[in-house]
Amino acid sequence: MFPDSFLLLSAIAFLIGLANSCALGERLCRADHDVDAQVLDILVALIPVLAAKLTVGSGMSIVLTGWASLMGFHLAHWSTPRYSLQRYVPALVTLAFLSPLTLGIMLGMWLLLQRLGMPYSLNTLFMALLSLPVIWLLHRRDLYVLFALAWLILILYNEIPHLRWKRVSPTSAEHLASEMEQLPRKVVILRRAMSIGLLLLLATFIFFNRYVYRGFGLQQELFRVGNRDLPFIALTFDDGPDPLYTPRILDILKEKEVPATFFLIGRHARQYPDIVRRMAEEGHDIGNHTHSHRNLYGLDEPNTWSEIAQADEIISDIIDSKIYLFRPPRGMYTQATIKFAHELQYTTVLWSISSRDWAEISTGNVARNILRNTKGGDILLFHDSGSIIGTSGGYRYNTVNALPSIIDGLRAQGFHFVTVSQLMMIAGLTEGDNELLPDILENPPFTSE
Numbered sequence: 001m002f003p004d005s006f007l008l009l010s011a012i013a014f015l016i017g018l019a020n021s022c023a024l025g026e027r028l029c030r031a032d033h034d035v036d037a038q039v040l041d042i043l044v045a046l047i048p049v050l051a052a053k054l055t056v057g058s059g060m061s062i063v064l065t066g067w068a069s070l071m072g073f074h075l076a077h078w079s080t081p082r083y084s085l086q087r088y089v090p091a092l093v094t095l096a097f098l099s100p101l102t103l104g105i106m107l108g109m110w111l112l113l114q115r116l117g118m119p120y121s122l123n124t125l126f127m128a129l130l131s132l133p134v135i136w137l138l139h140r141r142d143l144y145v146l147f148a149l150a151w152l153i154l155i156l157y158n159e160i161p162h163l164r165w166k167r168v169s170p171t172s173a174e175h176l177a178s179e180m181e182q183l184p185r186k187v188v189i190l191r192r193a194m195s196i197g198l199l200l201l202l203a204t205f206i207f208f209n210r211y212v213y214r215g216f217g218l219q220q221e222l223f224r225v226g227n228r229d230l231p232f233i234a235l236t237f238d239d240g241p242d243p244l245y246t247p248r249i250l251d252i253l254k255e256k257e258v259p260a261t262f263f264l265i266g267r268h269a270r271q272y273p274d275i276v277r278r279m280a281e282e283g284h285d286i287g288n289h290t291h292s293h294r295n296l297y298g299l300d301e302p303n304t305w306s307e308i309a310q311a312d313e314i315i316s317d318i319i320d321s322k323i324y325l326f327r328p329p330r331g332m333y334t335q336a337t338i339k340f341a342h343e344l345q346y347t348t349v350l351w352s353i354s355s356r357d358w359a360e361i362s363t364g365n366v367a368r369n370i371l372r373n374t375k376g377g378d379i380l381l382f383h384d385s386g387s388i389i390g391t392s393g394g395y396r397y398n399t400v401n402a403l404p405s406i407i408d409g410l411r412a413q414g415f416h417f418v419t420v421s422q423l424m425m426i427a428g429l430t431e432g433d434n435e436l437l438p439d440i441l442e443n444p445p446f447t448s449e
Contacts, residue, residue: 066094266311
């Protein structure tokens with residue numbers, strides 16, 4: 001699911017975290033030098049996260065690397081921690097990159113409650129719970145919330161068996177160890193049950209992000225690929241329009257004289273109608289991507305109809321023209337989805353190559369995914385808005401930065417860019433239409449304004 005650079009960084013982070021107290025940390029830091037241990041832990045957690053920041057730069061790379069480092073620390077410090085919050089140093093370091101203000105608020109509250117005598121486990125759990133609303137209010141990015149949620153699950157796993165409501169002395173040097181006494185059998189069973197639940201949750205998340213962004217099966221009733229024998233391809237962008245990224249993409253397409261197809265979310269189109277009109281004026285295809293990007297797989301029929309029909313009305317009113325292309329969110333659909341799209345005169349369109357920019361990978365990886373794998377007839381998937389599970393707030397600078405080199409590189413390989421509508425027309429050519437091929441190759445069906 002994730003590019004090699006993410007996996008490599010995460011593996012390095014995990015191994016460094018695991019080795020910290022198992023070997024290096026225990027040798028360099030003595031029991032009576034907790035300050036030295038804290039400095040070492042911070043440095044060990046900082047190295048992989050800083051590497052992710054410098055080499056990839058996206059929030060996704062920082063989150064994945066931080067999470068791998070956190071799991072390594074968790075295993076390395078399975079027994080009683082040497083000092084408060086030792087198990088969670090990588091989470092705090094990662095949060096310093098993602099949201100320094102959130103980190104400051106959480107640590108300030110944690111120190112205050114510690115001074116007031118709140119038990120360690122309860123204080124730590126409260127700090128993690130506080131991170132969810134704070135990071136959402138400050139950033140509105142679901143990627144950050146997912147990181148805070150994963151951290152909360154780990155803290156629940158560690159601290160629930162030790163929760164105490166009794167006030168402790170903040171000057172007691174043994175209060176942390178006293179909360180970490182040998183666990184009874186029932187608590188061990190509880191921990192195992194929670195770990196299984198966590199694994200199931202993560203497995204479900206990975207499954208849907210692996211297959212959702214590639215589509216399920218061949219879906220013969222849908223349009224997913226054009227004529228493989230001809231060098232025509234289509235760029236498509238999902239989840240827009242976005243006021244930050246979409247105009248930059250339109251500028252690049254105009255400069256390069258490249259047509260594209262934009263699958264718009266209805267409520268985004270209603271917010272930014274001028275961007276939608278610009279798309280139409282500059283000769284791009286516009287498609288329906290539902291009103292609010294709800295998952296149509298499993299959605300009841302009335303709401304499925306509403307999602308498609310509302311977006312249809314909004315977008316058609318803005319450009320004063322009927323639109324005929326529909327793409328279900330994440331490539332997931334039901335028979336009702338296909339039926340309703342057909343009733344509204346839509347052709348349902350998926351894709352054949354994904355740039356994987358939804359994972360916020362680096363500019364180089366976005367370009368390589370496309371340049372190495374594109375063939376004639378491909379429909380290429382990009383995003384000009386959206387994040388992992390949300391409809392906006394994602395990091396799309398790497399998509400914008402990669403687009404010029406992708407266009408130049410594909411042209412150098414002999415490909416011609418067309419809209420999805422034009423690709424559908426070309427897909428209908430057969431061997432009996434060979435006399436039309438020279439004219440199509442010399443005059444691709446796109447003329448810049």
